[in-house]
Amino acid sequence: MLGGTEFVGRALTDHALQRGWEVTAFHRGRHAPPPGVRAVHGDRTAPGGLDALAEAGEWDLVVDTWSGAPTAVRDTARLLADRAGHYTYVSSRSVYAYPAPVGMAEDGPLVEGSPDADATAYAEDKRGGELAATAAFGDRALLVRAGLILGPYENVGRLPWWLNRTARGGPTLAPGPRDLALQYIDVRDLAAWTLDAALAGLGGPYNAVSPLGHATMGSFLEACAAVTGGRAELRWTDPEVIAAAGVEPWTELPVWLPPGELYDFMVGGDISKALAAGLKCRPVEETVADTWAWLQSLDGPPPHRPDRPAKGIDPGREAALLGL
Secondary structure, eight states: OBSOSSHHHHHHHHHHHHTTOOOEEEEOSSSOOOTTOEEEEOOTTSTTTTHHHHTSOOEEEEEEOOOSOHHHHHHHHHHHTTTEEEEEEEEEGGGBOSSOOTTBOTTSOBOOOOTTOOSOOHHHHHHHHHHHHHHHHGGGEEEEEEOEEESTTOOSOHHHHHHHHHHHOEEEEEESOTTOEEOEEEHHHHHHHHHHHHHTTOOEEEEESOOTTSEEHHHHHHHHHHHTTSOEEEEEEOHHHHHHTTOOBTTTBTTOOOSSHHHHHHHOBOOHHHHHTTOOOOOHHHHHHHHHHHHHHOSSSOOOOTTSOOOSOOHHHHHHHTTO
């Protein structure tokens, strides 16, 4: 595991340990990996940062969740090309060129990227990482193009914000329409499928996200309200009203996008290839309940990536929009 201590990397590490696999986590040492993991420390962005990995051994599988400069993937993949059997790079559906029609598969047009680039923008960085992994490992490189990822250990703040908001109770802005289809993946389902696919030696790109409509805004927010005590009064609000108030989708109202071009791009991916390769997605109620249980187990606030903005609408703005 390159990383292996936070959110997606943590879920992958946990699942590998549950399978009885021997796991090495190469990371910077800022967060402790789960018990039973062999830790090797280094900073992929620093000169000589891979030195410790150069002497660390050989592996059947490598999983890389890097989202910064593609050169970090390039240098690591080159170093491991003759010492690892397979390389999985957890990428993103953001690598597709915008806009994209609903139902686009893995052969859709992509953004430009380079394995030799420094960090530029998220989509281009992820595409550069894909190219770097493929250049070193060829058809032994699996490119997992995940979409919206939710679940325990989330360090981006989307589902945790909604859970904390519904736990406060009272009139709660619920962005509509209620039957708006969502497309996301539970981090544990992503981890389980990724390890299965890597073990099977799959290569090339796969869209790894739930079927469109696996959940809706209604089932998602109702699950949040129910698991946090049922004190939230969901007030469904039309997208036009939200837009007129200047409230930002995705950031002020996490997970939600109004119907339109951006919505089609973000939640309209064809996942038939991953489904044929065994992808299974648990009910949204289970994702919500397990994330709430994790939040309640913490001594303080949930972790938050410093490179991602805080999520959620200000209570005063929410109350004003609801006419309170």
